[in-house]
Amino acid sequence: MTYRIKPVLLAFSIMGAICGGLPLASANTLEQVMEQKLLRVAIDLNAPPYGMTDDKMTAIGSDVETANLIADSLGVKLQIVPTTQANRIPFLLTNKADVVISSLSITEERARVVDFTIPYADNKAVIAVSKDSPVKELKDLVGKTVVTARGTTNDQQVTKQAPPGTNIVRFENDATAITAITSGQSSIFATAPSIIGALNQKYPAKAMDIRIVMSSAKLAIGVAKNNPEIKEKMNELIRANLKNGKLNEIYKKYHQTDLPADVVALGG
Template identity: 70%
Template structure:
């Protein structure tokens, strides 16, 4: 069955309009953030290496460090608002967060509901499977089960590109999808290369190879619409940290590669 964000986002927008408390106009402005001296950032902490907790249960990851960097530049305290892949945009629309930094790829569909900053990083969407799996193209998924995290770009891509007869099994976040792989419930994963790398490091016996690259997407920081001053300030800080190399350092630390040249060029 085809899955789309449209009904989900439409329902959220309609519901918030009825409630009259969660429209984008209610989101904290830059002035309010500076007055309160707190930046609330929605981050999925079950999406390594973007967001996760270490052995000491401290929040870490490339998105966590990006949020920390921006809060520091603003001179305010960072408040991490834990979210899930499916709730990233609803959290912004319902003013539970000021911005979203959570492996959120920039898509035309999402841009109808929220605004995005200029790109600060990238994410690939791939199909991972055991080395000996006979998968070279999307058509090879016919008759097979593929796990993914609900509401993500990976979900959208596999739903759009997989052939008829593919069984797409959706979990609420990357952590539960990873558990399905490591527990042996499934062995084909629609996800990001960094998540496959984290999975392989955690459980080499269940290691997956990247079989198909479905897309390469730029990621942006989500900002509520009609909040242009905050968006402009976030863009200013992203440009600054692309130019001085801070965002590239963060990305390379967690993803073992530099940011693409076209993303770095945004800082010029």
């Protein structure tokens, strides 16, 4: 289905866990996590290269390795709670997960619902097109179809910035959006540079160029509000693993570039 959503409605879709009547539950405290020796982390495994599965159905990706690193640093076992982009925050609010590590950009709207740690990585929201596409600017999107993953920063930015007359088709995750691109449903993709890199590597015949950068955002761990002990501990572990270079190693492995200097500097 092709339609447009008003930016304010999209921005506050994450409020669905409250306004939609989902039963809110008290998030596990740091003490409970340590007692159970288990950290439940919500990760979208259909968002390469952040979260995905290999041919043996093993979870891999930069967010998966980051979650493993955080759990190891905490001295507990990791339990991945598979989610979708749209359900990342609702899973946290309903205590299905202790934290969210799932390419979650820090935004003002989300910060009204959850707390964020300091950044552990960054991400850009871009528009990529087929190499022969005439699209070079936002105004060129009029009358064309753009695909994106519902509930992501990419979705928010293209909804906010695309001119009237742009058809925006939203899929439940990046994997299904990629399928729409490779199957020819559209040749315009609002997503992240790393996802375009992964798409180009896997589907060279469908290779795309990044033509428009809509925004740049920092990625952080999402934590339930009023749970300061978890947030403080996550910040401590992020700083330590920025300082020792492990988070940069993970980022470079999956994104083929180093973390931005301003993120690395948070390690002290």
